[in-house]
Amino acid sequence: MENARTVICTKCGAQLEPDQDYNIYRCNFCGVAFGSSILFNKDAMEKADKSLQLGEYNEADVWYRCVLMREPKNFMAFRGRILCAGKWKSVTEIDTEVMSEVRIKKLYKRIEEAMGHSDDEEMDYFASFRKVVSVIERYCQNENEINPLNARLAKLSEQRKQFYIQQEEAEREAEEQPVRVITEIYGETAVKNSVKEVEQKLQPLLEQRKYLDHEFRVARQFLIGVEKKKGIDTTQKK
Numbered sequence: 609m610e611n612a613r614t615v616i617c618t619k620c621g622a623q624l625e626p627d628q629d630y631n632i633y634r635c636n637f638c639g640v641a642f643g644s645s646i647l648f649n650k651d652a653m654e655k656a657d658k659s660l661q662l663g664e665y666n667e668a669d670v671w672y673r674c675v676l677m678r679e680p681k682n683f684m685a686f687r688g689r690i691l692c693a694g695k696w697k698s699v700t701e702i703d704t705e706v707m708s709e710v711r712i713k714k715l716y717k718r719i720e721e722a723m724g725h726s727d728d729e730e731m732d733y734f735a736s737f738r739k740v741v742s743v744i745e746r747y748c749q750n751e752n753e754i755n756p757l758n759a760r761l762a763k764l765s766e767q768r769k770q771f772y773i774q775q776e777e778a779e780r781e782a783e784e785q786p787v788r789v790i791t792e793i794y795g796e797t798a799v800k801n802s803v804k805e806v807e808q809k810l811q812p813l814l815e816q817r818k819y820l821d822h823e824f825r826v827a828r829q830f831l832i833g834v835e836k837k838k839g840i841d842t843t844q845k846k
């Protein structure tokens with residue numbers, strides 16, 4: 609007969625209660641339930657890492673949670689859950705990519721959870737992870753501002769092309785009928801000014817982008833450095 613073991617809910621921190629036969633452990637506060645065969649699987653960590661390497665992030669996350677329910681300070685499980693939230697197999701895979709606000713929020717939440725439960729010596733690591741995520745967040749904002757401006761430029765350039773075609777036609781006609789004076793094509797100056805205006809808005813954003821790219825590389829390198837110091841294999845396993 610199995611005895612009740614202490615299991616902590618990764619969602620709310622309450623203790624999970626076993627059912628009569630110790631088959632299912634349930635959190636009476638938030639309703640999370642886990643089968644004991646999963647919960648007490650001795651290969652949970654191994655299974656988690658394997659799923660992570662395969663890019664099965666939801667599955668990996670469940671295994672990491674199982675580890676944390678038994679060992680609420682397990683560093684590798686916290687790290688794994690953050691990687692799962694970002695859909696990264698390792699920290700070397702992290703890049704400046706556009707991601708949804710939901711995913712960024714989830715990443716911050718996982719990092720906060722890790723910082724709230726880990727020992728002091730792990731804080732550097734999670735702080736550097738938070739730095740990486742904050743650069744990605746700003747990168748996404750920057751991208752969201754740049755994209756509509758680029759789209760506007762593309763439209764304006766299309767309009768300009770149309771003006772050139774009209775102008776060429778006008779010039780051809782003028783050659784045939786020298787009496788006609790080529791007048792400025794209506795709206796051309798407005799388009800030119802619009803292009804200037806958009807380019808002026810774009811320029812500081814592109815500079816910011818360059819700065820963010822640099823800041824990102826530095827932050828990620830720092831994170832990789834902390835992993836190396838901790839003896840984590842940062843190269844990707846096949």
Ligand SMILES: [Zn+2]
Pocket residue numbers: 617618619620621622635636637638639640
């Ligand atoms: Zn709970």
